[in-house]
Amino acid sequence: MKTIPIEAVRPVALRWPADDFSRVPYEIFHDPRIYQEEMQRLFHGPTWNYLGLEVEIPNWGDFLTTWVGDTHVIVTRAKNGAVHAFENTCAHRGSRIVDTVRGNAKRHTCPYHLWNYNLAGELTALPLEKGHNGKGGMPPCFDKKDHGLRKLRVAICGGLIFGTYSEQTEELQAYLGPHSLSQIDRLLVQRKPKVIGYLRQKIPSNWKLYNENVRDPYHASLLHLFQVSFGIQTPAMQGGIKMDKEGKNTWNHSILSEQDAKSREGLAAAYADTGKFMPDLELADPSLAQVKLDLDDNYKTTILSMFPTLIVAQVDNTYAIRHLRPKGPDAVELHITYLGFENDTPQLLHNRLLSVNFIGPAGYISLEDGEALRLVQEGTKSLRGAHSVLEMGGIGEINDTDYMSQEISIRGFWRHYHRVMQFPPAGHADTREAA
Template sequence: MIGAKSGFNDNGINWPDDSEGGYRVPYSVFMDENIYREEQKNIFRGPSWSFVALEAEIPNRGDFKSTFIGDVPVIVIRNGEGGVNVLVNRCAHRGAAVCRKLRGNTSYLECVYHSWAYDLDGNLTSVPFRRGMRGKGGMPSDFSMAEHGLKKIRVQIVNGLIFATFRSDTPDLEKYLGARMVGAIKRIFNREIEVLGDERQRIHGNWKLYAENVRDPYHASLLHLFHATFGLYRSTQVGSCVMDELGRHSLLVASQGTSSEDDDEDAYSDQRSFNSKFVLQDPSLLKGKRDFDDDISLVILSIFPNLVVQQISNTLAVRQIVTYSPNEFELVWTMFGYEDDDDEMRRIRIKQNNLIGPGGLISMEDGEAVELVNRAITHGSGDSSFIAMGGGKAESADHLITEGAIIGFWQHYRELMRI
């Protein structure tokens, strides 16, 4: 197993021995500035596919969205032929951001600093005063417009989800995702979608704490009182948490209504997160309709390094992780339904979206939990977490009391980071 031995690496991180049956993560890996810089190089600009947008966000030619891969600013744009480009949002002249809006539609891209202009494929098309004025100044005679376009990043798409990678040797997207994760994507993105809106949440914590959180079914019915109280998710339900063969991606699923009253009372009798006497003043919040042919009511699909795809009852969304520093990241939530939703279903989705996002009845606790950890470990140099629920190994599970997918994340992380 990767990380079975302790010791210091070149970054000065002491990864503890995990021979006692659990897995330990040194707190310094969340705080170290050098580690953060290495992550940008080895993960976000390394051999990984990062999610950047939904095709439904840029349906028309000239539509664009500005976003990030790690902390590199990029533009996702639909070109004149209807294809999708991902371009580094940095002018080839002096490095200024070319695109300053979050989204919109344009026929060309222009840097406000010196008005260098680019077409929708990132090709440089105009340089003011390129030939000088009255025979003086201007660019060198051998200046080539073709050699000074915006940097184009490799793009692949699966069922309307756009991914990009800086590396030419990254395996094709579907191979990178693996058959199980591709199947989970195709289950949710089974027809044309309609974007309902988005929200942005700045969290003062390390992005890897959130990567742990979404791979952790153990916390979901303990931290999230709403989940357990109203039966959306309980650890007693039928469910599973499985990974791809490298442990980097995970798929958590559960089925509402599959636990018995006796099981719930036994499991949660001494937990603050369960009180069967609570009722909603507006029960229509949880009134839903069947979306899929199966009985799965909850899906948390975590794709390394920066994507979460969710189904919680009738709420459908993608969450994109954007990194800013060791102690700050942003979640970009994009909620969607299907183009063929009737008016009733659209109203249901919009109302249930109150469950998620930074102020959601469920999701707000995750951001708070990340910040609680981040504050407490700031001065924890030399200490580490202990991850052992489910056996302390990176193994898929046919139940919901496991932390195996967290360990899988860390093992893949360490391979890429060489620590």
Template sequence: MPMDLPLSQLVSDDGSHVHRKIFTDPALYELEKQHIFSKTWIYMGHESQIPKVGDFITSFIAETPVIVSRAGDKEIYVTINSCSHRGVPVCRADQGNTRRFICPYHNWTFNNKGDLVSIPQERKVCNKPEKAELGLKRVPRVETYRGLIYACMDENVEPLTDYLGGMAWYLDCFFDRFDGGIEVIGSPHKWTINCNWKLPVENHLGDIGHGPYLHGSILQGTPQVQELEDTGLNVVPKPGHGLSVRLMPEGTPDEMCMFGMDGVAGMDPEVNQYLRESHKKVTERLGEVRSRLKPLCYSVFPNLSFLWPNMTLRTSHPRGPGQIEYWSWFVIEKNAPEHIKEKLKIHYTMMFGPGGLLEGEDAEAWSQQFSGSNIDYADDRTYYYGLGLGEEESHPEIPGKVGSCFNEHYAREFYLQWRQRLEQGIQETSKLEIK
């Protein structure tokens, strides 16, 4: 162990105490990359971003740069963006369409599957290199769920649907809500925040408690805040994943259950009309219970989040223990009319993304939390995650463990999952060393 504390002291057995060092320690960060980011399913992007053969986007698995591309066989390939010859990136764009990825250094050329197709210098040598062995390194597992593209560096990982578990039922609320599906529009907004990567994830797992306070200048006293207190629930469908929802009581009129859209956008008559229309099919597609469900925010272990009211998917890409590159996309019903897409897009950027009113406050809190976590003298003061401890239970209508809207079990389960994966990873590595 590079740390002087066992993992059991970093996250207490009930998850209610979390050591400050888990947000700051460089040795722990190395373990996270090795035993979490290299072992779990990581979100890459959405299929609507690469619909055509040759389309690609670039992404990351922790700090590992990857190309996500649609090859001639229509399949999606995820390859490491680093030439097999000298390591130079072979793709320098955020997105685009191409048949070939060409290394600028010596022009080694790869196709969309990452296979090496030409080495210009080989014409003057007798021992021809074995090209089949010199392709870009491929991330072995790629699967999609409702258009969400995931990749995993561990060949033996469980299938994506098993990994998502009960979270799929909730993901379907949005990603399977519409006949024509959803689409991600545009390249992601990207910005750096000086915080630990786990904090934005924790926030989207279900941190309702910060809303009226950190965001008080906008949200304080609004009906949405009251509705959250009245009907909000924090759900852990599977340890590590989590979400916040409002479950409206049976018999609630449709206009109170629509879409989970809040605030300014819903006040616009055209958007309101769209939401009413779109709600009509929900019971048919998702069933009665989910027609009364208004999700707010999701996180999928380890680093994908989804914010329903402002329709944004986001990933927290770590850049060391103290910085992230935060990526955020706008998602919407594919068949929504253009003027609705335009209005909801503005609803996203007004509140979220690097210029968003609410986002700026979140980033402020997360980066200040990182400063606080660095105070060695306070290391004996663990962070308290005990709100509602033991009060979560199963629910008659919705899957998973369910607690009140201020129950922090979503975070307890996340950090326990984190601890368990590190413990397991360390144990497996030490076994390998003994062999």
């Protein structure tokens, strides 16, 4: 690690003014130097990054490609059943090796000079290694063992495949913590999942704004006001948040309450003066909003957010893995994998896909979230030394709540982000070494 005066890599104006993370400096969403640091300190640091699902690569040779931050990675199933992950960049002269999203191959061959890698990412053969007719070839000191692809350490939990670059990263189960583990069990282990579709949504905002969005149940009945009009989700519903001790992993939930969902008259008063609430609005097809939950625990919405880029979401009977793929400081691709389960009836499968229409990028909810994040990105890009205000639900301590109108779990996210990025304590000048 080389020492560079921090002013050379980071704007002096970047300050975290509050040690409860109720203020977040806006430069964090825009500065390309911060983004580059995130790629190193965070995505190549002590984090477990979601890579894919075991059910996507069930057989020997199955592979998929994905992103860890902005690094392209291949995930494979080897003959002995082991799952491997390694960078999709040839050890010779840097070509991308696999240029498809998924498939099956018993080895991976770089298209440029045909170097061959096995399913663990080791270099096994290269044409002309010994030259031709006694001439040319690699020097005697060349050893294939020294030229494998850069590997990630892999661990699996509940069929979710994770990879990390750092030997310092704690074991996966400890990293995820008890709340996340219980929800992974509820959502992905009790029934055997199967992939029923993929969608991608490019959002013109920083990837961390999406992390704020999914830790923010407060906006659900405001930005997505149609949900209140239709009695789908209202501020009167019961719910809360649970976090691990560091705030990096969060479980937001809302509990369906029949009584509260019907009390739309009281809501009209709550939204008085907004000019937005339209209690008389009706769906042409109300069945879309009258879903009989397929789990019997009465949770209507559960959003499990795992640092840094994984969300497992249940909205009614729609189950989705959302993976954030940063594309520079001002863009993120949201990659969504929709799940059904092995014993789904055709009708249930149909209903799950119908709900995808409702909340997916072509529906209302994801569309509105994407637009809100674009507006924040636009609204903050020229600001220096300014910050957001995160006080809803209380300031100071970062604790679980049994209410939904809160931004406390967002503060939990920032506390952990701040730690992984090794920023100095709030209010102090930044004198770290460059990453």
